[in-house]
Amino acid sequence: MPAYIVLMKLTTEGARAVKDMPARIDQGIKAFESMGGSMSSFHVTMGPYDYVGVGEAPSDEVVAGFALALASLGFVTTTTMRAFTREEIGAVVSRLP
Numbered sequence: 001m002p003a004y005i006v007l008m009k010l011t012t013e014g015a016r017a018v019k020d021m022p023a024r025i026d027q028g029i030k031a032f033e034s035m036g037g038s039m040s041s042f043h044v045t046m047g048p049y050d051y052v053g054v055g056e057a058p059s060d061e062v063v064a065g066f067a068l069a070l071a072s073l074g075f076v077t078t079t080t081m082r083a084f085t086r087e088e089i090g091a092v093v094s095r096l097p
Helices: 012-016 018-034 060-073 086-094
Strands: 003-010 038-044 051-056 076-083
Touching (some): 003 012, 012 018, 018 060, 060 076
Antiparallel strands (some): 003 051, 003 076, 038 051
C-alpha cells in the first residue's frame, strides 16, 4: 500500500480542548483504520507541527477523505504528503528519459 505522512497543527479550538487530546488521537487512528488505512507511527511533536502520523492506505482518495474528515471536526489542520520508499523511487527514476 502507498505510504503517507500527515502533518497536523492544532486549531484554536483544538488547543482549548487539549485535555481531550489522547482520546481524539485514538479516535482518529481508529477512523483511519476503519477507512482501510494502517497507522505505523504517530507522534506528538514540538515545533511547527503538533502531530505527525505515518501510515499506509489503499489510495490517495482514502487519505484525502480522512484528511477532510479530520478538518471537518475543527481541531486540526492537515498537510498530507505521499511518501515513496527507496524501491518505489528507484522505479520512478528508472523511467526517466
